[in-house]
Amino acid sequence: MLLTIDIGNTHIKLGVYDGQTLAHHWRVTTERYKLADEYGVLLYNLFKWEGMDITTVNGCVISCVVPPLTSQFCTMSRHYLHVEPVVVGTHIETGLRYQIDAPHELGSDRIANALAAYHLYSGPVIAIALGTATAFDVVTAEGVYIGGAIAPGIAISADALFRAAARLYQVELVRPPQVIGKNTVHYIQSGLILGYAGLIEGMVRRMQQELDAPCKVVATGGLAETIANETEAITVVEPLLTLEGLRFIYNMNSKL
Helix, strand or coil: CEEEEEEEEEEEEEEEEEEEEEEEEEEEECCCCCCCCHHHHHHHHHHHHCCCCCHHHEEEEEEEHHHHHHHHHHHHHHHHCCCCCCCCCCCCCCEEEEEECCCCCCHHHHHHHHHHHHHHHHCCEEEEEEEEEEEEEEEEEEEEEEEEEEECHHHHHHHHHHHCCCCCCCCCCCCCCCCCCHHHHHHHHHHHHHHHHHHHHHHHHHHHHHHHHCCCHHHCCCCHHHCCCCCCCCEEEEEEEEEHHHHHHHHHCCCC
């Protein structure tokens, strides 16, 4: 069994693979000051709740964009799983080549997303992760990662709006009845949901112009389905794209 761990700024996604099949997956809040033992107990309880034996895990792969937690999860893997984890970075084998100025700055989650999108749908492909940030990653037909873009995520944009504007308040992030809102709730929902759909359409169009070719667009993240319903720019939604990418990476590197 393989444990895949994607540590993001807001959430940690965990998946357990039995071969190529995702047996179970969970999402928990990222707590950057939590220790290895605390995460180990959490993991043990998640497995126990599903009736699974944690000792059946014989592989672990970690993607982390919260530096303090990398060492904690590596320690957790060694102590509780008794396996040496594969930690994702541009230094390990992914099958991708990089044509960017600073490959070492590329987030491990973006590497996993780009690889999974390329493996699942071939290239050229744009992977879009709608998380704390909205990240775009572009891979050519030849498997070359050529770059991307980052915009503020929908949720943190909403939080900033509510904090800075005294008379505005939090609303549910769902589609409003129409683009032209009739009240404050719908004004905000239109700007956030439909506005971000427009952002994605514009970015995808510009990226395809630079590529000089149409390409598939794969979206992931908590609000991916909501945004995909509002734009034809997104080809497919893959909620567990990052975990799939981690599985691919582990398989490549566990055989080296």
